[in-house]
Amino acid sequence: MRFSFCKGCGKCCTGPYISPREAKRLGLKGVVKVPQDERGKCIFFGRDMCTLDEGDVPLACRIYPLMPTKSWWVVRVSCPNWNRIDERMVLEIMREFERGKEDWNEKI
Numbered sequence: 885m886r887f888s889f890c891k892g893c894g895k896c897c898t899g900p901y902i903s904p905r906e907a908k909r910l911g912l913k914g915v916v917k918v919p920q921d922e923r924g925k926c927i928f929f930g931r932d933m934c935t936l937d938e939g940d941v942p943l944a945c946r947i948y949p950l951m952p953t954k955s956w957w958v959v960r961v962s963c964p965n966w967n968r969i970d971e972r973m974v975l976e977i978m979r980e981f982e983r984g985k986e987d988w989n990e991k992i
């Protein structure tokens with residue numbers, strides 16, 4: 885929810901996958917996904933936006949609607965603005981992923 889195409893609609897806020905380190909940082913134990921509340925939303929979703937400090941937002945949220953697979957990237961078309969992503973943004977998202985990857989893979 886940080887790129888200029890993102891209008892913060894919250895459609896992607898349904899509980900992202902998180903790394904063990906991210907889970908620890910968020911005070912969550914024994915989960916690989918952020919739990920949902922009764923609305924079916926991520927528990928960190930407030931009335932209309934993410935309530936986490938920017939530094940705590942999980943990597944999966946920071947690179948949405950792009951998602952890496954084993955051999956390529958896919959675009960999640962559930963984001964209403966996915967078709968506004970241009971080449972420059974793709975590169976920016978990939979750089980964000982590279983920055984966060986070590987934290988994701990780090991054992992705790």
Ligand code: SF4
Nearest residue numbers: 897926928929934945
């Ligand atoms: S952590 Fe924040 S950005 Fe990520 S799904 Fe939850 S509310 Fe949305």
Ligand code: SF4
Nearest residue numbers: 890891893894896963
């Ligand atoms: S679904 Fe797309 S536009 Fe909506 S908050 Fe998520 S990234 Fe932003």
